[in-house]
Amino acid sequence: MAQAAERPRRPGRPRANPATEASGLTTHDQILDAAAALFVEEGFASCTTRQIAERAGIRQASVYYYFSSKDAILLVLLSSSIRPSLGFATVLREDAEAGRDPAGRLCALVIADVRTLAGARHNIASLYDLPEVQEKAEYAGFRADRDELIRVYGDFAEAVVPQVDPTLCGTLVMQLVESVIGLRTAGRFRPSYEADIARACLRMLGLGEDRIEQAFRTAQLLLAR
Structure with a gap:
């Protein structure tokens, strides 16, 4: 952009x-x-x-x-709340080991994205829905970046379960991740929620608990690099 x-x-x-x-x-x-x-x-x-x-x-x-x-x-x-996750998604796409465990790859991206939103000094993501941001030409690049992150989530979800609708799943994963914004606004966010949100994304795809735990182990390795 x-x-x-x-x-x-x-x-x-x-x-x-x-x-x-x-x-x-x-x-x-x-x-x-x-x-x-x-x-x-x-x-x-x-x-x-x-x-x-x-x-x-x-x-x-x-x-x-x-x-x-x-x-x-x-x-x-606004860009600072999206660009880090897009950058990490690019790294994950190019990582052969991450590709061998697509559920772990998705889990890692969700956790990284939650950390970006939760770790910002101010809850700037709460301004995503401002009319100016949604309508003015100045923010077209930001809107494109956010749409791209949704597409990435959809692609990663489809790699886990090929039968899913990637557009729908990408949107649903993004909504779960962005629940952090409302939790911060209400003063109710806790660091442990990053794991809860990631697990919710994987359960939404129909994964069992054993596979979810394996995905978490892979995600921790990917996040530690």
Whole structure:
């Protein structure tokens, strides 16, 4: 996906508040962190770049130095919730050992995806359904990435059980994975749920408990690499 939304970084732009250096984040990442917090807490539509700058401890002009718009910031944040899983899916597709246990491969991807969504500092995935994200051209690349991840889940599910409808199964697996978003919003997510969600995906495909446990052993090996 083209990354036209993000402007190239240039040296020489001072911070409004040098104390933000203590966070260990670059100015670019400080903006992303502040924006993510505000988008989730206050809502994307009502949030302004001035608020983002104040939260990050920088000048408002510095926000535009790194990003062309508020939409550009949100696009980077949303992509960060999808791209790691797509990258891992590519690795799994090319891994011969993973291909020998398709259930383990699917299990590994589900767990990795859950960890990405659950491990984000802010629950940015809760903004997936914003009208702006679903309709504006700026987010077409993100929507394509998310559709691709659904297709990957469908392909991986079909490799486990060839008789399934990959489109339906991919969508159902994605819905199970993204249950993390609502659980985080409600303050009810627990780390143990990553295993529960992965098992639910495999049970949905009709796998028995012995095969599920074998898939988990394979998944742990794949995730440890």
